[in-house]
Amino acid sequence: MLGALRQTYRVPGAGALIRSAYARRTPHLPVRAMGLQLRNPLGLAAGLDKNANCIGPLTDFGFGFLELGTVTPHAQPGNPRKRMFRLSAHEAIINRMGFNSIGLDAFIANLARVRRTCPLGINIGKNRDTPGEHALDDYLHGLRAAYPFADYITVNISSPNTPGLRALQERDTLAVLLAALKSEQEILARAHARYVPLAIKIAPDLADAEIDAIARLLLEHNIDAVVATNTTISRPQLEDAPLSREGGGLSGRPLRPLATHVIRELHRGVAGRIPIIGVGGISDADDAWEKILAGADLLQIYTALIYRGPIVVRNIVSGIRARLVALGVETFAQARAAHAHPPGASGHSATAG
Secondary structure (H helix, E strand, C coil): CHHHHHHHCCCCCHHHHHHHHCHHHCCCCCEEECCEEECCCEEECCCCCCCCCCHHHHHCCCCCEEEEEEECCCCECCCCCCCEEEEHHHCEEEECCCCCECCHHHHHHHHHCCCCCCCEEEEECCCCCCCHHHHHHHHHHHHHHHHHHCCEEEEECCCCCCCCHHHHHCHHHHHHHHHHHHHHHHHHHHHHCCCCCEEEEECCCCCHHHHHHHHHHHHHCCCCEEEECCCECCCCCCCCCHHHHCCCEEEEHHHHHHHHHHHHHHHHHHCCCCCEEEECCCCCHHHHHHHHHHCCCEEEECHHHHHHCCHHHHHHHHHHHHHHHHHCCCCHHHHHHHHHCCCCCCCCCCCCC
C-alpha cells in the first residue's frame, strides 16, 4: 500500500485529488493535548510508516496527527519473513516484524525532506542486539536524534517482538528509565529552546496492579502522555482461526476489549492529569467512542486503515463529532461526565458544578 501511494504521488495532481477526497471532507474537530493543537483527535499509530517515507499521502487521508516508526538507532532487518498475517474474517493482523528499521540517520534524512502539514510523533525503540542492561543508551540516542524533528516522542517498551523489551515495563526498571529520559528531555528542551512532549507506549497484557504502578510512575516523573496499547500476545476471540497459532502481536478488532480495559484502568490512575492516547481495535466511531468514554483523550488506528481504507478516518471523526453534538458538549471530559451522570439521574446532572 505504501509503495502504491508513493508511486501515485509522482503523478501530477494526485495529491490534490486525495486531499479533496479525504482530508478536506474530514470534519474539523480541534483538540489540544500534550500542548499540541490538532485538527482532530484521530492519529495514525506507529508501525505503518516505519521509515518516514509516506508522510504526505498519509496526512492527506485526514488524520489529525501521525506517529512514525518504530525507529531504532541502527538499521536492522527485523525478524525473518513470513512475519505478518491477515486474519481477514476477524479484521485482525498478527505481526512479528521485530522493529525492522532503516536506522535513525536515514529516518531523520527522510523526515527532513518533507514539508509537514500535521503534527508528527516519532516512536523510538532499541536494537534487537542491544542487551537489556544497555537499553537506556538506545532510547537516549533515539531521543536526542528525534528531538529536533518531532512534535512528540513515544518510547516503545511494549512490542512483543523484541526479546526482553516488555521487561522494561517492570516497576523498578521503568522508574530508572523514566527518570533518565525525563532528565535528558529537560536538557534537550533548554538546548533547543523548545519543549517536545514525551509519551510511553505500554502493552495490553498487564495486570491491573501493574497498570496502577505504571500510572503512578508516569505521574511521579511528569511524563507527558501514555499510549495504550500495543499489540497483544493473547488470542481473544480467535479459537476458530488457524493463523492464531502464529507468533507475534495481535492487532485489530479482537484487541478492542483488552485495550479499552487498560485505558479505563489508566484513566483511574492518572485522573486526567496526563493525556491517554487510545489505540487497539478501533474500527468505527462506536469503537472510538468507547475508548473516549473509557478515558482516551486522543485516538490512533492502524489495522482499520488496512481493512477499511482511508475513508475510515472521515467516518470515525464524523461519528465522534456527531456524538459530541448530540450530548451538547464540546470536550471528551464533558462527554465522560455526561455519560457518568446523565440528565435526570438522581442527585446529578451533566452540567452540575
